[in-house]
Amino acid sequence: MGRILDGKAVAAELRGRVAVAAGVFASRAGRKAGLEVVLVGEDPASQVYVRNKARACEEAGLRGVVHRLPADTTQGALLELVHGLGARDDVDGILVQLPLPKHLHEDAVLQAVPADKDVDGFHLLNAGALFTGREGLVPCTPTGCMRLLDHAGGDLSGARAVVVGRSNIVGKPMAMLLLARHATVTLAHSRTRDLGLLCATADILIAAVGRAGLVRGDWVRPGAIVIDVGINRDAQGKLVGDVAFDEAAERAAWITPVPGGVGPMTIACLLENTLRAAWRRKGLPPGELTL
Numbered sequence: 001m002g003r004i005l006d007g008k009a010v011a012a013e014l015r016g017r018v019a020v021a022a023g024v025f026a027s028r029a030g031r032k033a034g035l036e037v038v039l040v041g042e043d044p045a046s047q048v049y050v051r052n053k054a055r056a057c058e059e060a061g062l063r064g065v066v067h068r069l070p071a072d073t074t075q076g077a078l079l080e081l082v083h084g085l086g087a088r089d090d091v092d093g094i095l096v097q098l099p100l101p102k103h104l105h106e107d108a109v110l111q112a113v114p115a116d117k118d119v120d121g122f123h124l125l126n127a128g129a130l131f132t133g134r135e136g137l138v139p140c141t142p143t144g145c146m147r148l149l150d151h152a153g154g155d156l157s158g159a160r161a162v163v164v165g166r167s168n169i170v171g172k173p174m175a176m177l178l179l180a181r182h183a184t185v186t187l188a189h190s191r192t193r194d195l196g197l198l199c200a201t202a203d204i205l206i207a208a209v210g211r212a213g214l215v216r217g218d219w220v221r222p223g224a225i226v227i228d229v230g231i232n233r234d235a236q237g238k239l240v241g242d243v244a245f246d247e248a249a250e251r252a253a254w255i256t257p258v259p260g261g262v263g264p265m266t267i268a269c270l271l272e273n274t275l276r277a278a279w280r281r282k283g284l285p286p287g288e289l290t291l
């Protein structure tokens with residue numbers, strides 16, 4: 001039976017370190033580091049996510065503000081808000097909660113967030129920085145996965161990593177981060193042939209698809225590290241990942257549970273990104289930010 005990669009515990013530790021560094025920032029800058037979250041519409045899952053994000057900010061000594069806009073908000077009004085937040089000196093991070101209502105142009109809104117405040121790492125400059133190995137803000141979920149892999153230990157260099165899912169938010173940046181750590185990365189997706197056989201070659205298996213139980217036990221190479229990013233509801237309405245957990249846990253060396261794996265890490269890394277953005281914007285010495 002594999003060991004559980006406890007995202008809640010690793011996230012709590014990271015949040016503790018962010019809280020200490022947030023205190024240092026506040027004393028140097030004379031104000032708290034601040035994240036502004038923009039929510040458009042009434043999507044119930046999004047409401048929960050933004051509430052959790054703002055609460056996590058406050059608990060870590062950051063300022064977390066939520067802007068709630070009605071579902072029929074126009075593109076112009078939303079852009080005006082984002083531009084306004086972009087111009088404010090006391091705003092270090094801006095996060096536009098996705099998905100946006102259908103009539104809004106998601107990409108235009110995301111690109112309106114200044115790159116140095118783009119704590120989600122979705123701006124083209126940050127995506128390009130990640131692709132070319134430069135300093136930038138990196139998407140929170142893959143960053144959280146990397147921290148979990150580091151917690152599990154083991155050398156990523158030369159390891160065979162298979163990432164299932166190629167979204168801009170999770171799969172692609174995940175592949176880039178693994179590559180930067182010298183893993184040999186295969187990015188799989190809905191058209192990949194013989195997915196099970198491919199997964200069974202992986203020392204590190206990341207599932208980021210959104211299909212309950214897609215990854216079966218015999219897709220897991222004995223001794224692999226399995227990170228399950230998926231969030232799904234099963235037929236009973238229970239929260240489950242993309243990996244058939246009980247089967248996979250029999251073979252994996254380490255495996256993340258859902259819930260309690262990647263989810264808490266995503267929020268902790270959002271706090272970390274906000275603090276990093278604030279630190280950089282204030283011009284504080286990078287070496288003195290220890291996270």
Ligand code: NAD
Nearest residue numbers: 141165166167170189190208209210229230231262263266
């Ligand atoms: P997405 O829908 O944008 O991308 C899904 C990817 O899966 C696509 O690249 C597609 O090619 C691939 N795919 C679809 N069906 C497949 C199949 N049968 N076999 C192989 N690949 C297949 O989703 P996303 O935004 O990347 O999110 C993926 C999952 O991760 C979702 O369940 C989402 O809720 C979850 N998620 C969790 C967190 C977290 O914090 N835990 C954060 C972001 C996303």
